[in-house]
Amino acid sequence: MPEVPSSASEKARARLSLEQFEALLAALRSDGWQLTGPAVRQGAIVHTRLSGAEELPRGWTAVQAAGRYTLARREDEALFGYSVGPQSWKQLLFVPRLRLMRAQREAEGFRVEPEPAEPPRLALIGARSCDLHAIAVQDRTFLEGPYEDPDYAARRERLFVVAVNCGQAGGTCFCVSMGTGPRATFGFDIALTELLEGGHRFLAEAGSERGADLLARVGAGPASEDELHAADAVVERTARGMGRTMDTTDIKDLLYRNLEHPRWDDVAQRCLACTNCTLACPTCFCSTVEDTSDLRGEVAERWRRWDSCFTLDHSHLHGGNVRHTIRGRYRQWLTHKVASWWDQFGTSGCVGCGRCITWCPVGIDITEEVAAIRATDGARSGA
Incomplete structure:
Protein backbone atom coordinates (compact mmCIF):
# COMPACT_ATOMS: atom_id res chain seq x y z
CA MET A 1 0.00 0.00 0.00
CA PRO A 2 1.20 3.56 -0.59
CA GLU A 3 2.96 5.09 2.37
CA VAL A 4 1.32 8.03 4.11
CA PRO A 5 3.24 11.31 3.78
CA SER A 6 3.15 13.48 6.89
CA SER A 7 2.12 16.60 4.98
CA ALA A 8 2.13 18.04 1.49
CA SER A 9 4.67 20.69 2.42
CA GLU A 10 7.24 18.10 3.46
CA LYS A 11 7.23 16.47 0.03
CA ALA A 12 9.04 18.02 -2.92
CA ARG A 13 6.70 18.92 -5.75
CA ALA A 14 7.85 18.65 -9.35
CA ARG A 15 6.68 19.95 -12.71
CA LEU A 16 5.23 17.36 -15.06
CA SER A 17 4.50 18.32 -18.65
CA LEU A 18 1.56 16.85 -20.52
CA GLU A 19 3.95 14.72 -22.56
CA GLN A 20 5.64 13.48 -19.38
CA PHE A 21 2.24 12.62 -17.91
CA GLU A 22 1.48 10.55 -20.98
CA ALA A 23 4.89 8.89 -20.58
CA LEU A 24 4.08 8.18 -16.93
CA LEU A 25 0.95 6.26 -17.91
CA ALA A 26 2.90 4.37 -20.55
CA ALA A 27 5.57 3.49 -17.98
CA LEU A 28 2.94 2.14 -15.60
CA ARG A 29 1.57 -0.08 -18.36
CA SER A 30 5.02 -1.33 -19.27
CA ASP A 31 5.65 -2.15 -15.61
CA GLY A 32 2.62 -4.44 -15.61
CA TRP A 33 0.00 -2.16 -14.08
CA GLN A 34 -3.52 -2.19 -15.54
CA LEU A 35 -4.60 1.42 -15.96
CA THR A 36 -8.04 2.18 -14.53
CA GLY A 37 -9.40 5.69 -14.64
CA PRO A 38 -12.06 8.11 -15.90
CA ALA A 39 -13.56 8.04 -19.37
CA VAL A 40 -16.80 9.23 -20.92
CA ARG A 41 -19.19 6.34 -21.35
CA GLN A 42 -22.96 6.52 -22.00
CA GLY A 43 -23.36 10.08 -20.79
CA ALA A 44 -21.26 9.86 -17.62
CA ILE A 45 -17.63 9.94 -16.50
CA VAL A 46 -16.99 6.44 -15.21
CA HIS A 47 -14.01 4.37 -14.14
CA THR A 48 -12.91 1.93 -16.79
CA ARG A 49 -9.82 0.25 -18.17
CA LEU A 50 -7.61 2.70 -20.05
CA SER A 51 -4.96 2.28 -22.69
CA GLY A 52 -3.54 5.78 -22.23
CA ALA A 53 -4.18 9.49 -21.73
CA GLU A 54 -6.12 9.78 -24.99
CA GLU A 55 -9.13 8.10 -23.34
CA LEU A 56 -9.37 10.55 -20.42
CA PRO A 57 -12.36 12.98 -20.44
CA ARG A 58 -10.46 15.85 -22.06
CA GLY A 59 -12.53 19.02 -22.03
CA TRP A 60 -15.49 17.50 -20.20
CA THR A 61 -17.07 18.34 -16.87
CA ALA A 62 -20.15 17.16 -14.97
CA VAL A 63 -22.98 19.35 -13.70
CA GLN A 64 -24.44 17.83 -10.55
CA ALA A 65 -27.40 18.67 -8.34
CA ALA A 66 -29.80 16.69 -6.18
CA GLY A 67 -31.07 13.89 -8.42
CA ARG A 68 -29.34 15.35 -11.47
CA TYR A 69 -26.16 14.59 -13.42
CA THR A 70 -25.29 15.85 -16.89
CA LEU A 71 -22.09 16.24 -18.86
CA ALA A 72 -21.04 19.60 -20.30
CA ARG A 73 -18.14 20.82 -22.41
CA ARG A 74 -15.51 22.96 -20.75
CA GLU A 75 -13.81 25.95 -22.34
CA ASP A 76 -10.41 24.30 -21.97
CA GLU A 77 -8.76 20.91 -22.49
CA ALA A 78 -8.58 19.80 -18.83
CA LEU A 79 -8.20 16.05 -18.39
CA PHE A 80 -9.60 16.06 -14.85
CA GLY A 81 -11.95 19.02 -14.97
CA TYR A 82 -14.80 17.42 -13.04
CA SER A 83 -15.40 16.38 -9.43
CA VAL A 84 -16.50 12.75 -8.97
CA GLY A 85 -18.59 10.43 -11.11
CA PRO A 86 -21.19 7.84 -10.21
CA GLN A 87 -18.60 5.20 -9.30
CA SER A 88 -16.10 5.15 -6.49
CA TRP A 89 -13.09 2.84 -6.32
CA LYS A 90 -15.06 0.57 -3.98
CA GLN A 91 -16.12 -1.58 -6.91
CA LEU A 92 -12.47 -2.58 -7.51
CA LEU A 93 -11.61 -3.43 -3.90
CA PHE A 94 -14.87 -4.61 -2.34
CA VAL A 95 -16.17 -6.06 -5.58
CA PRO A 96 -19.94 -6.16 -6.26
CA ARG A 97 -20.00 -9.92 -6.77
CA LEU A 98 -17.40 -12.39 -5.55
CA ARG A 99 -17.41 -16.17 -5.72
CA LEU A 100 -16.33 -17.52 -2.37
CA MET A 101 -16.39 -21.24 -3.19
CA ARG A 102 -17.06 -23.72 -5.97
CA ALA A 103 -17.64 -27.42 -5.28
CA GLN A 104 -17.70 -30.15 -7.94
CA ARG A 105 -19.45 -33.48 -7.35
CA GLU A 106 -17.20 -36.55 -7.44
CA ALA A 107 -17.80 -40.23 -6.84
CA GLU A 108 -17.66 -40.03 -3.04
CA GLY A 109 -18.64 -36.42 -2.36
CA PHE A 110 -17.66 -32.95 -3.48
CA ARG A 111 -14.28 -31.45 -4.32
CA VAL A 112 -13.87 -27.79 -3.38
CA GLU A 113 -11.98 -25.88 -6.05
CA PRO A 114 -9.71 -23.05 -4.89
CA GLU A 115 -10.42 -19.53 -6.12
CA PRO A 116 -7.75 -17.54 -7.98
CA ALA A 117 -5.43 -16.02 -5.38
CA GLU A 118 -4.03 -13.03 -7.23
CA PRO A 119 -6.17 -10.14 -8.49
CA PRO A 120 -4.80 -7.82 -11.20
CA ARG A 121 -2.29 -5.08 -10.42
CA LEU A 122 -4.29 -1.88 -10.81
CA ALA A 123 -3.08 1.68 -11.27
CA LEU A 124 -5.87 4.03 -10.20
CA ILE A 125 -5.69 7.18 -12.32
CA GLY A 126 -7.39 10.32 -11.03
CA ALA A 127 -8.33 9.24 -7.49
CA ARG A 128 -9.74 12.16 -5.48
CA SER A 129 -9.08 12.96 -1.84
CA CYS A 130 -12.62 12.06 -0.73
CA ASP A 131 -12.23 8.62 -2.30
CA LEU A 132 -8.81 8.10 -0.71
CA HIS A 133 -10.44 8.81 2.65
CA ALA A 134 -13.20 6.35 1.72
CA ILE A 135 -10.63 3.64 0.99
CA ALA A 136 -9.09 4.32 4.40
CA VAL A 137 -12.56 3.96 5.97
CA GLN A 138 -13.07 0.60 4.26
CA ASP A 139 -9.59 -0.46 5.35
CA ARG A 140 -10.83 -0.20 8.94
CA THR A 141 -13.73 -2.49 8.07
CA PHE A 142 -11.92 -5.14 6.06
CA LEU A 143 -8.31 -5.01 7.29
CA GLU A 144 -8.09 -3.58 10.80
CA GLY A 145 -10.80 -5.49 12.66
CA PRO A 146 -10.51 -8.90 14.33
CA TYR A 147 -10.84 -10.61 10.92
CA GLU A 148 -9.17 -9.59 7.67
CA ASP A 149 -11.03 -10.01 4.40
CA PRO A 150 -8.51 -11.92 2.25
CA ASP A 151 -9.88 -10.83 -1.12
CA TYR A 152 -9.99 -7.15 -0.14
CA ALA A 153 -6.48 -7.38 1.33
CA ALA A 154 -5.09 -8.95 -1.86
CA ARG A 155 -6.67 -6.28 -4.06
CA ARG A 156 -5.62 -3.48 -1.72
CA GLU A 157 -1.98 -4.56 -1.79
CA ARG A 158 -1.87 -4.54 -5.58
CA LEU A 159 -2.60 -0.85 -6.16
CA PHE A 160 -0.65 2.06 -7.54
CA VAL A 161 -2.53 5.30 -6.88
CA VAL A 162 -2.22 8.43 -9.02
CA ALA A 163 -4.35 10.98 -7.17
CA VAL A 164 -5.60 14.30 -8.53
CA ASN A 165 -6.27 17.36 -6.38
CA CYS A 166 -9.67 18.69 -7.34
CA GLY A 167 -9.68 21.77 -9.54
CA GLN A 168 -13.45 22.04 -9.57
CA ALA A 169 -16.03 21.32 -6.87
CA GLY A 170 -19.22 19.55 -7.85
CA GLY A 171 -22.67 20.86 -7.09
CA THR A 172 -23.19 18.21 -4.41
CA CYS A 173 -19.66 18.08 -2.93
CA PHE A 174 -19.10 18.86 0.75
CA CYS A 175 -15.67 17.34 1.42
CA VAL A 176 -14.48 20.49 3.19
CA SER A 177 -17.18 20.00 5.84
CA MET A 178 -16.00 16.43 6.42
CA GLY A 179 -12.27 17.28 6.43
CA THR A 180 -11.62 14.96 3.48
CA GLY A 181 -10.55 17.28 0.67
CA PRO A 182 -10.11 18.73 -1.83
CA ARG A 183 -6.32 18.21 -1.48
CA ALA A 184 -5.03 14.65 -1.28
CA THR A 185 -2.78 14.30 1.77
CA PHE A 186 -2.27 10.53 2.07
CA GLY A 187 -2.90 7.19 0.40
CA PHE A 188 -1.25 7.93 -2.96
CA ASP A 189 1.93 7.13 -4.81
CA ILE A 190 1.71 10.31 -6.88
CA ALA A 191 -0.65 13.29 -6.47
CA LEU A 192 -1.20 15.71 -9.34
CA THR A 193 -2.59 19.22 -9.57
CA GLU A 194 -3.64 20.12 -13.10
CA LEU A 195 -2.53 23.58 -14.24
CA LEU A 196 -3.99 25.14 -17.37
CA GLU A 197 -2.95 28.79 -17.41
CA GLY A 198 0.42 29.38 -19.04
CA GLY A 199 0.47 25.94 -20.64
CA HIS A 200 -1.15 22.59 -19.85
CA ARG A 201 0.95 20.80 -17.21
CA PHE A 202 0.81 19.22 -13.75
CA LEU A 203 2.38 19.81 -10.39
CA ALA A 204 3.34 16.38 -9.08
CA GLU A 205 3.96 15.24 -5.52
CA ALA A 206 5.43 11.85 -4.65
CA GLY A 207 3.77 9.97 -1.81
CA SER A 208 5.92 6.83 -1.94
CA GLU A 209 9.36 5.76 -3.06
CA ARG A 210 7.99 4.02 -6.13
CA GLY A 211 6.06 7.18 -6.98
CA ALA A 212 9.23 9.25 -6.68
CA ASP A 213 11.13 6.74 -8.81
CA LEU A 214 8.50 6.88 -11.52
CA LEU A 215 8.53 10.69 -11.60
CA ALA A 216 12.30 10.60 -11.95
CA ARG A 217 12.08 8.07 -14.78
CA VAL A 218 9.81 10.29 -16.86
CA GLY A 219 11.99 13.34 -16.25
CA ALA A 220 9.80 15.44 -13.95
CA GLY A 221 11.70 18.62 -13.15
CA PRO A 222 11.62 21.22 -10.39
CA ALA A 223 8.54 23.44 -10.22
CA SER A 224 8.82 27.20 -10.14
CA GLU A 225 7.54 29.30 -7.24
CA ASP A 226 4.78 30.60 -9.50
CA GLU A 227 3.68 27.05 -10.28
CA LEU A 228 3.67 26.11 -6.60
CA HIS A 229 1.49 29.10 -5.80
CA ALA A 230 -0.77 28.39 -8.79
CA ALA A 231 -1.32 24.81 -7.67
CA ASP A 232 -2.17 25.89 -4.12
CA ALA A 233 -4.57 28.48 -5.55
CA VAL A 234 -6.38 25.78 -7.54
CA VAL A 235 -7.11 23.77 -4.40
CA GLU A 236 -8.05 26.83 -2.37
CA ARG A 237 -10.49 27.96 -5.06
CA THR A 238 -12.06 24.52 -5.11
CA ALA A 239 -12.43 24.51 -1.34
CA ARG A 240 -14.31 27.81 -1.52
CA GLY A 241 -16.62 26.50 -4.22
CA MET A 242 -18.24 23.56 -2.45
CA GLY A 243 -21.78 22.87 -3.61
CA ARG A 244 -22.94 21.81 -0.13
CA THR A 245 -21.95 22.14 3.54
CA MET A 246 -22.72 20.03 6.57
CA ASP A 247 -22.44 21.23 10.17
CA THR A 248 -20.84 18.26 11.94
CA THR A 249 -20.74 19.86 15.40
CA ASP A 250 -21.81 17.23 17.96
Missing part, protein backbone atom coordinates in the same frame (compact mmCIF):
# COMPACT_ATOMS: atom_id res chain seq x y z
CA ILE A 251 -23.42 15.33 15.07
CA LYS A 252 -23.31 11.91 16.70
CA ASP A 253 -25.19 12.99 19.82
CA LEU A 254 -27.49 15.18 17.72
CA LEU A 255 -28.78 12.16 15.82
CA TYR A 256 -28.81 9.85 18.84
CA ARG A 257 -31.11 12.18 20.75
CA ASN A 258 -33.41 12.67 17.75
CA LEU A 259 -34.31 9.09 16.85
CA GLU A 260 -38.01 10.00 17.04
CA HIS A 261 -37.73 13.28 15.16
CA PRO A 262 -40.62 13.98 12.73
CA ARG A 263 -38.09 14.53 9.91
CA TRP A 264 -37.74 10.75 9.64
CA ASP A 265 -41.42 10.55 8.68
CA ASP A 266 -40.94 13.36 6.16
CA VAL A 267 -38.02 11.72 4.39
CA ALA A 268 -39.79 8.32 4.42
CA GLN A 269 -42.58 9.81 2.31
CA ARG A 270 -40.02 10.70 -0.37
CA CYS A 271 -37.54 7.81 -0.16
CA LEU A 272 -38.05 4.95 -2.65
CA ALA A 273 -35.73 2.55 -0.79
CA CYS A 274 -34.10 2.01 -4.18
CA THR A 275 -30.60 1.50 -2.63
CA ASN A 276 -28.93 3.98 -5.04
CA CYS A 277 -27.34 5.95 -2.19
CA THR A 278 -25.70 2.88 -0.66
CA LEU A 279 -24.48 1.49 -3.98
CA ALA A 280 -22.97 4.83 -5.00
CA CYS A 281 -21.51 5.48 -1.53
CA PRO A 282 -17.76 4.76 -1.42
CA THR A 283 -17.85 3.45 2.17
CA CYS A 284 -21.05 1.35 2.47
CA PHE A 285 -20.16 -2.30 2.84
CA CYS A 286 -23.39 -4.29 3.35
CA SER A 287 -23.35 -7.68 1.64
CA THR A 288 -25.24 -10.94 1.54
CA VAL A 289 -24.26 -14.52 0.70
CA GLU A 290 -26.06 -16.74 -1.80
CA ASP A 291 -25.70 -20.47 -2.43
CA THR A 292 -26.50 -21.81 -5.90
CA SER A 293 -26.32 -25.15 -7.70
CA ASP A 294 -26.85 -26.37 -11.22
CA LEU A 295 -29.97 -28.34 -12.21
CA ARG A 296 -28.17 -31.69 -12.04
CA GLY A 297 -26.71 -31.07 -8.62
CA GLU A 298 -23.16 -31.48 -9.94
CA VAL A 299 -21.83 -28.03 -9.04
CA ALA A 300 -22.50 -25.87 -5.98
CA GLU A 301 -21.28 -22.30 -5.58
CA ARG A 302 -21.30 -19.71 -2.83
CA TRP A 303 -21.30 -16.03 -3.84
CA ARG A 304 -21.00 -12.79 -1.92
CA ARG A 305 -22.76 -9.80 -3.46
CA TRP A 306 -23.47 -6.24 -2.47
CA ASP A 307 -26.60 -5.67 -0.44
CA SER A 308 -28.10 -2.59 1.21
CA CYS A 309 -29.64 -1.68 4.55
CA PHE A 310 -32.52 -0.28 2.46
CA THR A 311 -33.65 -3.74 1.33
CA LEU A 312 -36.33 -5.31 3.49
CA ASP A 313 -34.64 -8.71 3.76
CA HIS A 314 -31.34 -7.24 4.94
CA SER A 315 -32.74 -6.84 8.46
CA HIS A 316 -34.45 -10.26 8.49
CA LEU A 317 -33.65 -11.98 11.78
CA HIS A 318 -35.26 -15.09 13.33
CA GLY A 319 -38.40 -14.97 11.19
CA GLY A 320 -38.98 -11.23 11.09
CA ASN A 321 -37.61 -7.93 9.82
CA VAL A 322 -36.08 -5.59 12.39
CA ARG A 323 -36.58 -2.53 10.18
CA HIS A 324 -39.82 -3.10 8.31
CA THR A 325 -40.46 0.56 7.39
CA ILE A 326 -38.65 2.92 5.03
CA ARG A 327 -38.54 5.37 7.94
CA GLY A 328 -36.56 2.91 10.00
CA ARG A 329 -34.24 1.96 7.17
CA TYR A 330 -33.39 5.54 6.19
CA ARG A 331 -32.82 6.43 9.84
CA GLN A 332 -30.53 3.42 10.18
CA TRP A 333 -28.50 4.45 7.14
CA LEU A 334 -28.07 8.11 8.09
CA THR A 335 -27.36 7.54 11.79
CA HIS A 336 -24.89 4.78 10.96
CA LYS A 337 -23.16 6.87 8.31
CA VAL A 338 -22.39 9.93 10.46
CA ALA A 339 -23.02 8.77 14.05
CA SER A 340 -22.64 5.10 15.03
CA TRP A 341 -19.79 4.66 12.55
CA TRP A 342 -17.76 6.69 15.05
CA ASP A 343 -18.54 4.10 17.73
CA GLN A 344 -17.58 1.20 15.47
CA PHE A 345 -14.55 2.54 13.62
CA GLY A 346 -13.52 5.83 15.24
CA THR A 347 -14.32 7.87 12.13
CA SER A 348 -17.24 9.12 10.09
CA GLY A 349 -18.63 6.90 7.38
CA CYS A 350 -19.31 9.94 5.18
CA VAL A 351 -16.53 11.55 3.14
CA GLY A 352 -18.59 14.33 1.56
CA CYS A 353 -18.40 13.10 -2.04
CA GLY A 354 -22.07 13.94 -2.63
CA ARG A 355 -22.85 10.85 -4.70
CA CYS A 356 -25.83 9.89 -2.53
CA ILE A 357 -27.35 13.31 -3.32
CA THR A 358 -26.65 13.29 -7.05
CA TRP A 359 -27.83 9.73 -7.65
CA CYS A 360 -30.95 9.78 -5.48
CA PRO A 361 -33.81 9.69 -8.02
CA VAL A 362 -35.97 11.93 -5.80
CA GLY A 363 -33.12 14.26 -4.79
CA ILE A 364 -32.91 13.51 -1.05
CA ASP A 365 -29.98 15.50 0.33
CA ILE A 366 -28.12 14.17 3.37
CA THR A 367 -26.87 17.65 4.25
CA GLU A 368 -30.43 19.00 4.12
CA GLU A 369 -31.74 16.20 6.35
CA VAL A 370 -29.08 16.77 9.01
CA ALA A 371 -29.69 20.53 8.88
CA ALA A 372 -33.46 20.04 9.29
CA ILE A 373 -32.98 17.87 12.37
CA ARG A 374 -30.50 20.34 13.82
CA ALA A 375 -32.90 23.24 13.22
CA THR A 376 -35.61 21.55 15.31
CA ASP A 377 -33.41 19.60 17.72
CA GLY A 378 -35.51 17.74 20.27
CA ALA A 379 -38.75 17.61 18.27
CA ARG A 380 -40.78 14.41 18.53
CA SER A 381 -43.02 12.60 16.07
CA GLY A 382 -46.69 13.29 16.74
CA ALA A 383 -45.92 16.31 18.92
